[in-house]
Amino acid sequence: MQYATNTTVDALARELRGARRVLVTTHQKPDGDAMGSVLAVVRACEAVGVAAEGWVVDPCEGNLRAFEGPTKVVHIDPRAPRLPEGDFDLIVVVDTGAWTQLEVIAPWLRERADRVIGLDHHARGDDVAARRVVDVSCGSCTALLVELVRAMEVDLGAGSRDAGRFSIAEALYMGLATDTGWFRFPNARAREFELAARLLAAGVDKNAMYQQLEQSSRAERMLLQARALSSLQFVQASAAIGGGQIALMSLAARDFTETGALLEETAGIVNTPMEIASVRASVLVVEDAAAGVTKLSFRSKPAGSDGRFIDVNELAARFGGGGHVHAAGAKQRAALDAVAAAVIAAVRS
Ligand SMILES: [Mn+2]
Known part of the structure; x- marks a missing residue:
């Protein structure tokens, strides 16, 4: 099995727009890109009137949780796991495609394999998602999701409730900034800076985000x-x-x-x-x-x-x-x- 793209972002966007109830998940112990990706997809679904919720397996740092705002994200305790309840007609796995990073939720995903789609930027992965786009040229998974949001015809600034604090752009920026080490790592290229500029133009408060993500530890x-x-x-x-x-x-x-x-x-x-x-x-x-x-x-x-x-x-x-x-x-x-x-x-x- 080759871990590679087998569909298009546009096709995945159509599936999302046509869904009734979407579950979005990511790798266990989510980082900024994982959480940003979950929040961005859930918010993009909500923006087009599709019910969506995130399910993530903890531990998850408090500084990331602070960005959830009113977006529904259920946190699974890996020591006492509970699997998603309810009927989801589409499941999205973001920022991973590896079973080893999805252990807790894997049995639940395998039972619904035909309904699982994936968006990832990692070189290695498995057959978690039946239909997937894997783009290793993206500095973060959220950089790939910018294309998904565009294909869903959702405004990057959508979902703003408090000066951009709970917007899609903010969620995308969270992944982009953290996965590129605040634009210091080699994966921060011209394209990532251009993307950052677009997200800032869409209302992201980068100073507030830096403080919340990097200067709020105990x-x-x-x-x-x-x-x-x-x-x-x-x-x-x-x-x-x-x-x-x-x-x-x-x-x-x-x-x-x-x-x-x-x-x-x-x-x-x-x-x-x-x-x-x-x-x-x-x-x-x-x-x-x-x-x-x-x-x-x-x-x-x-x-x-x-x-x-x-x-x-x-x-x-x-x-x-x-x-x-x-x-x-x-x-x-x-x-x-x-x-x-x-x-x-x-x-x-
Ligand atoms: Mn990532």
């Missing part, structure tokens, strides 16, 4: 970051990987209990060592005691004059995960120390 999170940084070690990468230095940090269950930080507050911590000139990639391994797994986050940045990356998508794939060349994740049913040792071995080999 002190406990900073204490957790300090724990991660105190575990920082450097590993020399093999020539096969691309050479250079890789930063490795780990967080054990006790780091969470002792600081009072939550698992979802690890978001972004993996990026910190990338501030070091010699570091080409960063890996954070986190013990999720409740789920009995160790989670891995990978980031990389272009090196020097040739601008080449250590391909962390490929590195994550060795741990059963995936993502993008510059950002990826994985999950292992093994102890924290064993996973950290395996990362070191993978990077050196």
Whole structure:
């Protein structure tokens, strides 16, 4: 099975406009692009008079939830999962196409396979959606959804209730800004800046969004970051990987209990060592005691004059995960120390 486009955005837009009741979901532990994508599709449906609701599997950071406003989003607790209730004639999966990222809701989706459509910008995925558009050239899934919103003939500024605070444009900007690292990552190209300009023109308050998304964390999170940084070690990468230095940090269950930080507050911590000139990639391994797994986050940045990356998508794939060349994740049913040792071995080999 090849994970590739098998229909058009226009065809998916027609399906959405013709639906009676739509459910929109995304990968577990949604990030800004995932939540922005869910909110944008739900709001676009509402704008054309189609009933829609989002269903997302937590944990989900509070700074993202703040953008839900009156939009209906049901949060599923992965420790006590409840599956969607009601009759949905169309199901949309955004910002992923991988069963491994949809575990909780997968059985429910498989029973309704013919009704599932997908919009994604990741290179790897499965047959989750019967009809899908996969565009890896999009800096965020929401960049692809701009095309969907256009094809649905919905105004980008639609849904504004409070100076653009609950608009479609805002949801799209949330995904675009966060997936491009606020327009710093290599996936922020001319096209993404043009898109940002369109969204700002449609009423997005970028300063308010930055503050809400990036400057609203709790002190406990900073204490957790300090724990991660105190575990920082450097590993020399093999020539096969691309050479250079890789930063490795780990967080054990006790780091969470002792600081009072939550698992979802690890978001972004993996990026910190990338501030070091010699570091080409960063890996954070986190013990999720409740789920009995160790989670891995990978980031990389272009090196020097040739601008080449250590391909962390490929590195994550060795741990059963995936993502993008510059950002990826994985999950292992093994102890924290064993996973950290395996990362070191993978990077050196
Ligand atoms: Mn994304």
